[in-house]
Amino acid sequence: MIKTQRYGDITQFIMGRIMGEQLVYSMACYYVDGLLIDTGPVHVADEIEAAFADYPVDIIINTHHHEDHIGNNVVFQQKLGVREIFAHHLAVPLIKNPALWISRLRPYQHMAWGEPPASEAFPLDGVIKTGQHEFHIIHTPGHSPDHICIFEPRQKWLFSGDLFVRERVPTLRSDEDVTIMLSSLHKILEYDFSTLFCSSGMVVTDGREAVRRKIIYWEDLREKVRGLYQQGIEPDEIRAKLLGKETILYEPTAGDFGKINLVMSFIEGLKK
Template sequence: MMIEISQYGPILRFLMGRTIGEQTVYTMACYLVDGLLIDSGPYHTGEEFLAALQDHPVEHLVNTHHHEDHIGNNHLLQTELGLPPAWAHPLGLSLIRNPAPWAKKMQAYRQIAWGEPEASQVVEVPNQIQTAHYLFDVLHVPGHSPDHIVLLEREQGWLFTGDVFISERLNVVRSDENVNDMIRSLQDLVQEPFETIFCASGAIRTDGKKAMQAKLDYWLTLKEQCQSLHRKGYTEDEIINHLFGAESRLAALTEGGMSRANLVHSILQEV
């Protein structure tokens, strides 16, 4: 396993992933600020993450959403560090308390990269989280998942985005993502006062507002193009070929879990 710790002012980033051979696959990042741990990482990195936290006190844990790479070590940290129940959006509570039904259905790449999370304790996140030095507004931003939240520290201009932002021109999504909901969430988010975004991918962008707006603009353009081609009678496969040339290689690697077909299909649920 790979875990790298980096410091950005008062914020610690724990970048982690499973190493297969000499390659680390599907890295993700958790953040610790003022005793608040944002996400707990994938199950496969548990023991290494626990060791990495030994010199960094954790008081509370919040999950941005229920996916396995974000809740994988909830149970371990609650058991070994005595953490109270994690905070999460109400729509994610049952999925975190009992992940087995959905985790058993994960594609092979998710099983290999992150592993199945154990059941853990979780309660509804408050509208604001107050730490010793910071106040975080909790904003519901469905799209990547129905229960997704982000944390906004208005005075500092920080936004902890979870999986809301990966890149400006993202053209593959998961099969269970709702792109139209994500567009609406992005439209709301760009109205908020932030500049630096801390992403679950590990990216930290000081031009976060500009980057978020660029993603929104790109997806609005894609939506318009997809709907226009659909009205002309194009099939979804023909739209993919027209806009992108071909399907992404990720589609085969993830058994269709991440693809351009998912993006186009999701957009066309609203025509």
């Protein structure tokens, strides 16, 4: 399913699968002034042409190579004539050849988003210009090594991909690094943005304050983890004491979204 929502000049495209009458594991792409940020999961490929009939796309930027962000690149290239798809240079080989990494996809990822077809992409750096806007590229690893955020200084928009998601996130994906994510969150605060446009679909108007609160939440948690870890307490017990039981996502994702992953990532960071 694809549905749209307007935020001033920006159109948000929520994309995802309907299962049991519910939209599950949805994500958001953003369109403004001929620029499309991310292309959604391949499971909605048949809906792309109709959904974008009134939204001519000139340039695409992929915030990172994950399957829910690049899945329809090839539809835009082959059916809608988009030539220019850009991503961080670390993402480019992974977008061109998903066979390098899709064997690592878990069953829930196949079910929710599917395998992205190979597509052409070019490395970007610095600034992308459209008719009305300049978009500055900020390398923000942690969720993945190739992750970028996209900043529009005049409007103070920040398209934050999967870096922010929401303020108090007690879980981590097993392949995320919370220490590097915290560095990236500090890094984006060096830019004068106000509204955050998240790939989760959240649009946060007090974006700077929300990022500060997220940093405080995670840094406070890190100090608590440090204290317990230095007392010799096992990671699973630290998770239980500080964060309680795993969420409902733990089982269906086979532990990919887990509180224990956050605790383990803090501990790995403390060892460095």
